[in-house]
Amino acid sequence: MISPVTDPAAIRGLWRPVLFYAAALALGAFALEWLQYRFWARMIPLEIMIGLIGAAFAALGVWVGMRLTRRAPPAPFVRNEAALKSLAITPRELDVLEALVSGDSNKELARTLGVSPNTVKTHIARLFDKLGVTSRIQAIETGRDLRLIPAAGDTPTPTTRSDG
Amino acid sequence: MISPVTDPAAIRGLWRPVLFYAAALALGAFALEWLQYRFWARMIPLEIMIGLIGAAFAALGVWVGMRLTRRAPPAPFVRNEAALKSLAITPRELDVLEALVSGDSNKELARTLGVSPNTVKTHIARLFDKLGVTSRIQAIETGRDLRLIPAAGDTPTPTTRSDG
DNA sequence: GTCACAATCACCCATCCGGGTGACGACGCG
DNA sequence: CGCGTCGTCACCCGGATGGGTGATTGTGAC
Numbered sequence: 001m002i003s004p005v006t007d008p009a010a011i012r013g014l015w016r017p018v019l020f021y022a023a024a025l026a027l028g029a030f031a032l033e034w035l036q037y038r039f040w041a042r043m044i045p046l047e048i049m050i051g052l053i054g055a056a057f058a059a060l061g062v063w064v065g066m067r068l069t070r071r072a073p074p075a076p077f078v079r080n081e082a083a084l085k086s087l088a089i090t091p092r093e094l095d096v097l098e099a100l101v102s103g104d105s106n107k108e109l110a111r112t113l114g115v116s117p118n119t120v121k122t123h124i125a126r127l128f129d130k131l132g133v134t135s136r137i138q139a140i141e142t143g144r145d146l147r148l149i150p151a152a153g154d155t156p157t158p159t160t161r162s163d164g
Numbered sequence: 165m166i167s168p169v170t171d172p173a174a175i176r177g178l179w180r181p182v183l184f185y186a187a188a189l190a191l192g193a194f195a196l197e198w199l200q201y202r203f204w205a206r207m208i209p210l211e212i213m214i215g216l217i218g219a220a221f222a223a224l225g226v227w228v229g230m231r232l233t234r235r236a237p238p239a240p241f242v243r244n245e246a247a248l249k250s251l252a253i254t255p256r257e258l259d260v261l262e263a264l265v266s267g268d269s270n271k272e273l274a275r276t277l278g279v280s281p282n283t284v285k286t287h288i289a290r291l292f293d294k295l296g297v298t299s300r301i302q303a304i305e306t307g308r309d310l311r312l313i314p315a316a317g318d319t320p321t322p323t324t325r326s327d328g
Numbered sequence: 329g330t331c332a333c334a335a336t337c338a339c340c341c342a343t344c345c346g347g348g349t350g351a352c353g354a355c356g357c358g
Numbered sequence: 359c360g361c362g363t364c365g366t367c368a369c370c371c372g373g374a375t376g377g378g379t380g381a382t383t384g385t386g387a388c
Contacts, residue, residue, distance in 0.1 A: 025222055057218040058189055061225020066232060092365060103301030105344065118367050125347070134346075137267030137301055144316055152308055152315055254334060269374065282337050289377070298376075 025060065077154035080147035087130045089148070096123040097143050100136050189224065241318035244311035251294045253312070260287040261307050264300050 084094065099109050106124070110117040124136070133139050143149045248258065263273050270288070274281040288300070297303045307313045 054217055054221040057221035058225040058228070061222040061227075062229040062232070063225075064222070065226035065229020068226070068230060090364060101301065101305065103297065103299040103303075103305060105299070107344090115365085116367055118369085119365075121345080121347095122366075124345090128346075133267070135267040135269075136345085137265065137304065139267075140301065141265065141267065141316070151317060152305070153317060256335060271374085279335085280337055282339085283335075285375080286336080288375090292376075300375085 025064070077150045078147070083146045083148060087146075089127070089130055093123050093127050093130070094148065096120060097127055097139060098149050100124070101140050101149065189221075189228070241314045242311070247310045247312060251310075253291070253294055257287050257291050257294070258312065260284060261291055261303060262313050264288070265304050265313065 089097075095113060096109065099112060102109075102112075104112070106117045106120045110120045113120065124139075127139055128134060131139050131142050133142055140149070144151045253261075259277060260273065263276060266273075266276075268276070270281045270284045274284045277284065288303075291303055292298060295303050295306050297306055304313070308315045
């Protein structure tokens with residue numbers, strides 16, 4: 001039913017930092033080798049030199065490794081348009097559903113949405129029917145389960161809807 | 165008011181893997197140095213040797229770095245006991261708050277909790293006062309924000325409470 | 329024992345909610 | 359044009375909800 005998005009652009013984008021870090025590694029290798037060979041080779045014992053190089057590369061590697069794995073915690077919330085269509089939920093009803101999570105009364109929802117309280121009631125009643133629920137709380141819960149509205153952990157919502 | 169939990173045990177626990185990886189790094193350093201100095205020093209040019217050591221340490225560092233940052237995707241939901249205490253929310257009130265997310269009416273909540281509807285109303289009223297809200301939906305939202313009750317993405321809840 | 333508090337239940341009352349029905353203008357489609 | 363859909367608004371009504379106040383019991387602390 002609901003297939004997770006596997007964006008090819010996102011996967012391709014992963015290789016940019018990898019190449020960058022590889023280049024940085026190669027550059028560091030050459031720089032270090034040149035430095036040790038030209039200047040410090042006669043001033044520092046070879047064992048110390050090896051240790052320093054190892055430590056430097058290990059540190060660089062740690063940095064690269066942390067860089068590579070630290071990503072993708074945000075999880076940007078993509079709305080389930082398929083569910084919206086299959087449930088025949090209209091854009092205005094989605095507005096009302098999003099406004100419902102504030103916990104306001106119909107009167108306040110009406111003010112924030114710029115319509116009459118009766119209209120809010122009608123939209124909510126239709127939502128209940130389409131979502132198969134009987135209370136605002138259940139509407140919010142199922143709306144979140146179906147990814148119609150963002151949950152608390154998701155990013156705040158790019159925009160209410162894609163209308164201008 | 166509500167301070168995030170800074171568990172000293174959790175912080176101490178972080179140093180165990182760090183020390184382990186540091187020891188592994190040191191061991192690798194000594195091993196590599198010994199190897200190169202004893203056997204390969206006369207067979208391989210020094211530049212190649214340095215490059216090999218650098219690559220090896222970089223790889224080791226990458227592994228360590230990925231090891232250090234790869235963690236915590238599951239997020240097991242730990243209840244914010246500090247908030248519970250500072251808000252003076254009693255265990256029974258927490259039961260009611262958890263039951264609220266079902267979206268049931270007071271009558272059904274009373275049946276599931278095994279008490280009278282009047283008692284449910286009293287608990288809910290006290291919750292509203294302590295959470296500073298005026299509707300069940302707001303109570304659920306702030307309860308989740310304060311980590312008093314699990315959100316949809318969290319693990320289902322180890323147990324309702326720690327009572328038998 | 330006294331005190332505080334959690335938990336339970338009761339009652340009153342104004343308001344809100346959920347459920348149902350009806351209606352009207354705007355818009356797009358055939 | 360006729361038709362369906364969307365958005366808007368109105369009305370009614372029974373039950374639920376939110377906001378108070380008061381009371382009782384058990385439990386634990388002092």
